[in-house]
Amino acid sequence: MTDLNGKQEAVRNAIASLKDKPGALLPILHSVQDALGYIPAESIPEIAKALNLSRAEVHGVISFYHYFRETPPGKHTVHVCRAESCQAMGSKRLESHVKSKLGIDYHETTADGKFSLEPVYCLGLCARSPSMQIDDAVYGRVTDDRFDEIVNELETSL
Amino acid sequence: MSITVYVPSDSCAVSMGADQVAAAISKQAQNRGLEVNIVRNGSRGMYWLEPMVEVATAAGRVAYGPVQKSDVEGLFEADFLNGGAHELNLGLTEELDYFKRQQRLTFARVGITDPISLDDYIKHDGYRGLKNALAMNSADIVKHVTDSGLRGRGGAAFPTGIKWNTVLNTPAEQKYIICNADEGDSGTFSDRMIMEGDPFVLVEGMTIAGLGVGATQGYIYLRVEYPHAEETLNAAIAAAYEAGYLGDNILGSGHSFHLEVRIGAGAYVCGEETSLMESLEGKRGLVRFKPPLPAISGLFGKPTVVNNVISLASVPIILDKGGDYYRDFGMGRSRGTLPIQLSGNIKHPGLVESAFGLTLRELLYDFGGGSASGRPIRAVQVGGPLGSYMPESQFDTPLDYEAFSAIWAVLGHGGIVVFDDTVNMAEMARYSMEFCAVESCGKCTPCRIGSTRGTEVMDAIINGDNLSKNIPLLRDLCDTLLNGSLCALGGMTPYPVLSALNHFPEDFGGHDQANAA
Ligand SMILES: Cc1cc2nc3c(=O)[nH]c(=O)nc-3n(C[C@H](O)[C@H](O)[C@H](O)COP(=O)(O)O)c2cc1C
Ligand code: SF4
Ligand code: FES
Numbered sequence: 001m002t003d004l005n006g007k008q009e010a011v012r013n014a015i016a017s018l019k020d021k022p023g024a025l026l027p028i029l030h031s032v033q034d035a036l037g038y039i040p041a042e043s044i045p046e047i048a049k050a051l052n053l054s055r056a057e058v059h060g061v062i063s064f065y066h067y068f069r070e071t072p073p074g075k076h077t078v079h080v081c082r083a084e085s086c087q088a089m090g091s092k093r094l095e096s097h098v099k100s101k102l103g104i105d106y107h108e109t110t111a112d113g114k115f116s117l118e119p120v121y122c123l124g125l126c127a128r129s130p131s132m133q134i135d136d137a138v139y140g141r142v143t144d145d146r147f148d149e150i151v152n153e154l155e156t157s158l
Numbered sequence: 159m160s161i162t163v164y165v166p167s168d169s170c171a172v173s174m175g176a177d178q179v180a181a182a183i184s185k186q187a188q189n190r191g192l193e194v195n196i197v198r199n200g201s202r203g204m205y206w207l208e209p210m211v212e213v214a215t216a217a218g219r220v221a222y223g224p225v226q227k228s229d230v231e232g233l234f235e236a237d238f239l240n241g242g243a244h245e246l247n248l249g250l251t252e253e254l255d256y257f258k259r260q261q262r263l264t265f266a267r268v269g270i271t272d273p274i275s276l277d278d279y280i281k282h283d284g285y286r287g288l289k290n291a292l293a294m295n296s297a298d299i300v301k302h303v304t305d306s307g308l309r310g311r312g313g314a315a316f317p318t319g320i321k322w323n324t325v326l327n328t329p330a331e332q333k334y335i336i337c338n339a340d341e342g343d344s345g346t347f348s349d350r351m352i353m354e355g356d357p358f359v360l361v362e363g364m365t366i367a368g369l370g371v372g373a374t375q376g377y378i379y380l381r382v383e384y385p386h387a388e389e390t391l392n393a394a395i396a397a398a399y400e401a402g403y404l405g406d407n408i409l410g411s412g413h414s415f416h417l418e419v420r421i422g423a424g425a426y427v428c429g430e431e432t433s434l435m436e437s438l439e440g441k442r443g444l445v446r447f448k449p450p451l452p453a454i455s456g457l458f459g460k461p462t463v464v465n466n467v468i469s470l471a472s473v474p475i476i477l478d479k480g481g482d483y484y485r486d487f488g489m490g491r492s493r494g495t496l497p498i499q500l501s502g503n504i505k506h507p508g509l510v511e512s513a514f515g516l517t518l519r520e521l522l523y524d525f526g527g528g529s530a531s532g533r534p535i536r537a538v539q540v541g542g543p544l545g546s547y548m549p550e551s552q553f554d555t556p557l558d559y560e561a562f563s564a565i566w567a568v569l570g571h572g573g574i575v576v577f578d579d580t581v582n583m584a585e586m587a588r589y590s591m592e593f594c595a596v597e598s599c600g601k602c603t604p605c606r607i608g609s610t611r612g613t614e615v616m617d618a619i620i621n622g623d624n625l626s627k628n629i630p631l632l633r634d635l636c637d638t639l640l641n642g643s644l645c646a647l648g649g650m651t652p653y654p655v656l657s658a659l660n661h662f663p664e665d666f667g668g669h670d671q672a673n674a675a
Contacts, residue, residue, distance in 0.1 A: 022458065023420075025440030030382075030421055051440070064442035067382050067424030083344030084539055085575045087589070088502035089530070121426060121543075121593065122342060123383055124350040125170045126501035126575070127205035127508055136385065140173035 010035035011043040015050045038069045074109040074116040076154055079133040082119045085126035094130050097144040160193035161239045164212040167198035168354050169386040176209035182230040200355020202269035203509030204256055212251055215241040221248040263495050264472045265511045268355035274393040276401055279358040287477030291366045292411045299370035300326055305481030307493030312338055312466030313570045315559045324453035325371040328461040333373035335364050336464045339380040340422055340429035343542025345573035348497040349467035353387035357394035363470035366477055367463055368415040376417040379434050382424055391419050426597040430645050431464040444599050445645045487513035492558045502575035503529045519553040533578040541570025543593050544650035546657035583662035588616035590654040604638045605648025625667045
């Protein structure tokens with residue numbers, strides 16, 4: 001299966017290029033997630049072996065960090081800021097709008113696989129709250145309408 | 159001759175459309191056969207004007223803002239390339255009141271230079287501190303930092319010189335400099351602005367730190383939420399290596415310093431220095447017991463300086479102009495300048511760098527222009543999610559570490575988040591408990607269990623259930639968190655919770671019950 005081969009290759013590349021760094025585990029996990037969008041369970045034994053760790057240790061690290069995920073994300077990931085500055089500018093309303101527009105809650109992916117929704121605690125864009133990030137793009141002063149526009153544009157480009 | 163136009167690449171300006179504006183300017187210029195040199199600078203920090211475009215004219219840089227891509231054609235029509243009149247014309251940038259009233263030491267170049275141009279950095283006094291440091295011995299470098307009175311800008315305000323001295327005096331075959339770039343506090347973005355707007359100043363500061371304490375390896379632990387900063391830092395580091403400012407035998411001095419960016423993975427607690435080191439070592443970010451201090455046994459068990467971005471970025475000017483120069487700014491034991499960040503419900507959000515001593519009221523009204531909504535400002539949270547909520551009666555407190563601790567508040571990283579009178583302070587207290595529960599590293603029970611219990615108790619209070627029992631219970635829980643937690647995540651969650659309860663009891667079901675404890 002090419003998919004499986006692709007995954008294996010990403011994991012092997014990550015291990016080969018990074019395993020000699022001091023404290024290599026986080027860089028390796030980042031590299032795998034950058035390539036695949038998540039860290040597949042099948043990759044854990046290989047990473048553990050390369051770093052001389054137990055599988056439980058690697059799993060423990062993955063699950064400790066909010067950013068790492070063990071399931072594939074949707075095509076686009078929406079990160080909505082939930083922190084105080086954004087709250088002061090109405091992010092709670094925006095959050096409910098986003099949830100109802102996408103029809104999902106945090107940590108979920110739409111049934112058609114197009115969008116995942118994740119909370120984030122500050123994007124450093126607080127001076128233009130409320131803010132969010134979709135994939136690599138950042139947005140300040142997000143209104144319900146602006147959100148709809150952005151999402152509709154992404155939908156049509158899919 | 160080509161005209162230089164500045165369009166910020168700062169991510170907050172980008173979040174308001176700066177990339178599209180830059181593209182539109184380039185396209186218009188092409189269509190009109192005009193030669194324009196677009197420099198993607200950092201932000202001057204006047205975010206309500208972003209994207210703020212500047213044009214270099216004979217009289218100085220003329221600002222236009224906030225510019226949207228749909229404004230660009232009109233700007234060309236109005237001859238903005240020669241500073242022409244237009245409704246978005248703000249005049250000379252340096253004459254803008256908000257900007258003019260600041261004292262920019264650490265941020266001297268941010269928004270002015272091309273962040274990733276080493277030439278530009280050097281042209282604007284960059285690397286003068288390092289050159290001085292290379293002519294000194296370690297003890298003298300550390301002495302300058304001690305004399306400057308610089309205290310850590312990451313939150314705890316510990317004197318940087320003392321920390322460096324401990325590392326200097328701890329013998330070891332390997333020492334490390336870690337830059338804490340985990341900036342997780344809501345309402346703070348000055349670290350991000352430095353890294354995106356003047357990354358060389360951080361690289362230089364870390365190199366000086368390495369010389370000062372005898373460390374040859376540095377790590378910048380950067381939060382994953384800052385991909386733009388990662389890009390600029392890596393570009394700056396590559397340029398510094400290329401030109402011999404990093405690596406083996408720096409500028410032929412015989413000294414070496416290596417630097418690498420490491421990316422976090424979305425855990426707030428990894429901003430705590432021992433948790434950060436665990437994370438850098440490739441482990442879960444569990445907080446370590448202290449002692450031993452990181453300065454004695456830190457990363458991989460070696461003596462390690464852990465400093466915040468702003469602390470390290472303040473070092474080059476100290477080594478350039480001397481410790482005394484820096485110390486002469488400020489008040490009391492709070493010396494030098496503090497980059498203050500205004501955000502939340504405020505008309506003019508942005509970055510203000512000034513000597514310690516300004517009051518909150520000056521910042522909120524003179525700089526900030528009052529609330530964005532036009533409603534009364536009811537509360538401000540200073541110092542991030544673990545900072546106290548301050549009511550109007552405390553707005554005359556000067557920015558000074560001791561003045562803040564005297565009223566059970568914290569200055570932290572200098573972030574000020576503003577709320578108008580529509581805020582519900584019981585909801586904010588609940589959020590603080592929930593945040594603690596989400597972000598707890600789990601090592602100690604008061605924090606791990608207490609925050610979950612605290613969230614439940616806040617739910618009951620918000621419901622109006624049995625207030626005479628639940629409010630004392632909340633205070634009791636806070637007391638346990640305050641006294642029983644290993645680190646400040648659990649230990650300071652009571653600051654926002656209790657300050658909300660004490661200053662805004664009417665949001666917790668009325669005055670009487672709230673004070674029944
Ligand atoms: C939960 C928690 C989070 C922290 N987050 C940060 C942070 O994001 N950046 C930072 O510089 N310091 C942070 N600190 C403070 C660091 O532990 C440490 O004091 C600081 O990095 C030392 O650098 P400084 O002396 O230059 O301030 C945090 C502390 C705690 C308890
Ligand atoms: S207070 Fe919380 S975050 Fe800090 S060490 Fe204890 S459990 Fe971990
Ligand atoms: S609080 Fe939302 S970006 Fe900082």
